[in-house]
Amino acid sequence: MGRRKNKHNLSTLLAVMVLSCIFLICGIMMSPDLTIDHLARKLLWPLGRLMLFIGIGLFAGQIIEASGWTGKLAFFARPLFRYGHLGDRCSAAFTTAFLSGAAANAMLLDFYKDSHISKHQLFLTNLVNQLPAYFLHLPTTFFIVIPLTGWAGGLYFILTLGATLLRTMGFFIYGHFKVPLPEVPKDGGKNKDDESALKRLEKKGVLKGIVRKLLSRLTGIGVFVIPIYVFIYVINAMGFFPVAQACLARFVTTTVVPIESLSMVVLSFAAEFTSGFAAAGALMDAGVLTVKQTVMALLIGNIVAFPIRALRHQLPRYMGIFSPRMGLQILLLGQGFRILSLIIVGVIYFYIG
Helix, strand or coil: CHHHHHHHHHHHHHHHHHHHHHHHHHHHHHCCCCCHHHHHHHHHHHHHHHHHHHHHHHHHHHHHHHHCCHHHHCCCCHHHHHHCCCHHHHHHHHHHHCCCHHHHHHHHHHHHHCCCCCHHHHHHHHHHCHHHHHHHHHHHHHHHHHHHHCHHHHHHHHHHHHHHHHHHHHHHHHHHHHCCCCCCCCCCCCCCCHHHHHHHHHHHCHHHHHHHHHHHHHHHHHHHHHHHHHHHHHHHHCCHHHHHHHHHHHHHHHHCCCCHHHHHHHHHHHHCHHHHHHHHHHHHHCCCCCHHHHHHHHHHHHHHHHHHHHHHHCHHHHHHHHCHHHHHHHHHHHHHHHHHHHHHHHHHHHHHC
16 A cells, blocks of 8 residues: 555656646746756755755654653643643654744645644744744844944844744744643653663664654645745746736835835835845935834835745645645735734834834
């Protein structure tokens, strides 16, 4: 039965790869920007890296579960995850998210497929993992933003961190009251033979089973990841997302914030992440914007630009790893709560800042 399923997954993967190649060829014929160098840098390398991290996450989840290391990996975040009724497996995925979001999501999927966690736990943990994702990208963005915007950029980071912490605690509180308390193993999840766990697994032939399961699940995930990633790449190269961002930015700035300087910042955000901070910093240095106005402009730019950026960059990952329906649900929920929390901290800062 398992071999038959593997052959079915493999034949389906080959079919979608052929369809993806056909779609990519059509995109190349329609857009002169799709050169070989561009394909290698913007499609093949990111797609290969994504599949690698998904594979690492699936393998890590299987090894952690089979060897009894879940409790050790979950140690640091255990009190919060116990309060939120999410358990050690979700806590282990949370710890992994500080290294790779794709690997953490693959672990969650693996735990869910093996019925170790519920769908509710999967959704909540993915939403909670926005906190490690924030810190994962912080070193890169911090040293770009602060030189461009100074104190306004520092306040922006404080507010965005506050929004992230606000929704994270909200998720834990929701889990505490709405998610059933997970069962705790009689031994507390501890394994006395952790030191020789891998050797024990090898003797039992478990590693071979893990590898077979890994290949099967990775093939099944590739069936969704590859065509969706290629589709998003082609329509982005053809200019769909930049146009959508520009239209959304103009709508917000003309109906909600009809100020030319703020419009420039928001449109710059829509065009490219760094250019939004550069535009805000230039306007502030020229005396056109105050520090408070600059912070508000940065928050508005973040709210406007990031949903479409999420569709462009995260949609293939989420729909590929979790399945199209579940991935889209998780992505929309995550972006909805992110926008709501940013609006809350923005309003608070506007009135008391």
